[in-house]
Amino acid sequence: LGCVRENLGLPDGGLVAGDLTQRAAIVGAIRRHRPRTVVALSGHARHPDHIALAELVRSAVKAAALHKLGELPAVPDVRLWFVEA
Numbered sequence: 001l002g003c004v005r006e007n008l009g010l011p012d013g014g015l016v017a018g019d020l021t022q023r024a025a026i027v028g029a030i031r032r033h034r035p036r037t038v039v040a041l042s043g044h045a046r047h048p049d050h051i052a053l054a055e056l057v058r059s060a061v062k063a064a065a066l067h068k069l070g071e072l073p074a075v076p077d078v079r080l081w082f083v084e085a
Contacts, residue, residue: 004033015048017055026060031072042082054082 008025015022030038038061043054058080065076 015052017052030064037079039081
């Protein structure tokens, strides 16, 4: 499939939807791997980390497309798919 799984070292039980440092870690991974599609949990689960992760990934995909953000080249046109866990 050509999939890559990378552990970003984000805190278990400590994900925060608006945390810019956590979002930057995800943006960095998107820009390093330059995927066409990103798959993430939908956020409909009851677990607080899953809810926060869905928002972090949604925000990171948008931020990864911005040319002025970060040192790595922007990644436009990434499809985002949410799955239920």
